[in-house]
Structure formats: C-alpha cells, structure tokens
Amino acid sequence: MSETQxxxxxxxxxxxxxxxxxxxxRKNSDDLGFKAxxxxxxxxxxxxxxxxxVDIARHAHFTAPTVSVTLxxxxxxxxxxxxxxxxxxxxTRVFITAKGKTWEAQFHEKVMECEEILIRGFSEEExxxxxxxxxxxxxxxxxxxxxxxxxx
Numbered sequence: 001m002s003e004t005q006x007x008x009x010x011x012x013x014x015x016x017x018x019x020x021x022x023x024x025x026r027k028n029s030d031d032l033g034f035k036a037x038x039x040x041x042x043x044x045x046x047x048x049x050x051x052x053x054v055d056i057a058r059h060a061h062f063t064a065p066t067v068s069v070t071l072x073x074x075x076x077x078x079x080x081x082x083x084x085x086x087x088x089x090x091x092t093r094v095f096i097t098a099k100g101k102t103w104e105a106q107f108h109e110k111v112m113e114c115e116e117i118l119i120r121g122f123s124e125e126e127x128x129x130x131x132x133x134x135x136x137x138x139x140x141x142x143x144x145x146x147x148x149x150x151x152x
Contacts, residue, residue: 014137021114028110034103037070038079042104045080045096052091079103 029036040060045051048059057067071094074080079100085091096104119127 010137017118021118024114025111028107028114032103032106032110034077034107035073037066038074038103039107041067041070041074042079042096042100042107045094046101046104046108049095050093052085052093056094074100 025039026036029039040062041056044056044059048055051059053064053067053071056062056071057064060067062070071080071082075082077099078097081095081097082092083095085093119130122130
C-alpha cells in the first residue's frame with residue numbers, strides 16, 4: 001500500500017485538527033475560569049451586540065434550547081443582559097456586559113495564540129488560501145445540514 005493510500009483524507013484531518021484545537025480552547029477556558037460554551041456567544045456578541053437568541057443559535061450552530069440555558073447562566077454570572085425589543089415585544093435582545101467584554105478580550109488573546117500555532121510556517125498566501133478553503137468546506141457542510149427549523 002502506498003503512502004498516499006494510507007494518508008488521512010481531508011475529513012479525518014479536519015476532525016483531528018478540530019479536536020486538538022477544541023481541547024486547547026477548552027484548557028484555555030478552564031485556565032481563565034469560564035465555561036467553554038460561553039466562547040462562541042461572547043465572541044459573537046462582542047461584534048454583533050443586541051442580537052436575538054435565534055441569531056445566536058444560528059451563528060454558534062447551537063439549538064435554541066441550548067442557547068436559552070447558556071444565556072441564563074451567562075446572565076446569572078453578569079456576562080450578558082437581556083432586554084425586550086422596544087419595537088417588537090415578542091423579541092428579546094441580548095447584550096454583552098462590561099464583564100463579558102473583559103472575559104471575551106482575555107479569551108481572544110488565547111484564541112490568537114492558538115491561531116498562530118495553527119498556521120506556524122505558512123506564508124501569508126498559504127494562510128489566506130487555507131482560510132479560504134476551510135470557509136468553502138464549512139459552507140458545503142452547512143448547505144447540507146442546516147435548515148431554518150434547526151433554530152426555531
């Protein structure tokens with residue numbers, strides 16, 4: 001059997017890289033003292049403050065019940081606050097607090113350290129191409145797996 005035949009396929013490599021990256025992010029979360037499930041939500045709110053729970057579920061690829069439970073915990077810890085939308089009282093908007101921004105900034109530093117490790121030895125062009133290909137792969141998977149019903 002040739003080396004090419006034994007080499008892992010793209011999906012397996014993505015899985016392995018994802019697991020290694022996720023494990024490192026979980027350790028970073030633990031070191032900073034917050035739950036790993038908060039990462040994506042804090043990051044999203046840091047850039048898109050005042051979104052709905054459905055927006056968060058779509059972005060984070062979580063179910064609505066998972067987001068609801070997580071937001072309750074985050075609110076209890078003072079990381080976010082929820083406020084009824086003044087134009088549509090059926091909607092609740094989620095806002096990051098100063099404490100949430102501080103936590104997100106600390107964690108962002110750790111993410112950037114991991115990003116540097118991930119692309120170590122890549123040229124700028126290779127790094128850009130790597131990101132482009134990963135985004136395309138993500139779009140392919142999302143197109144096949146997600147529907148609006150997943151977030152209702």
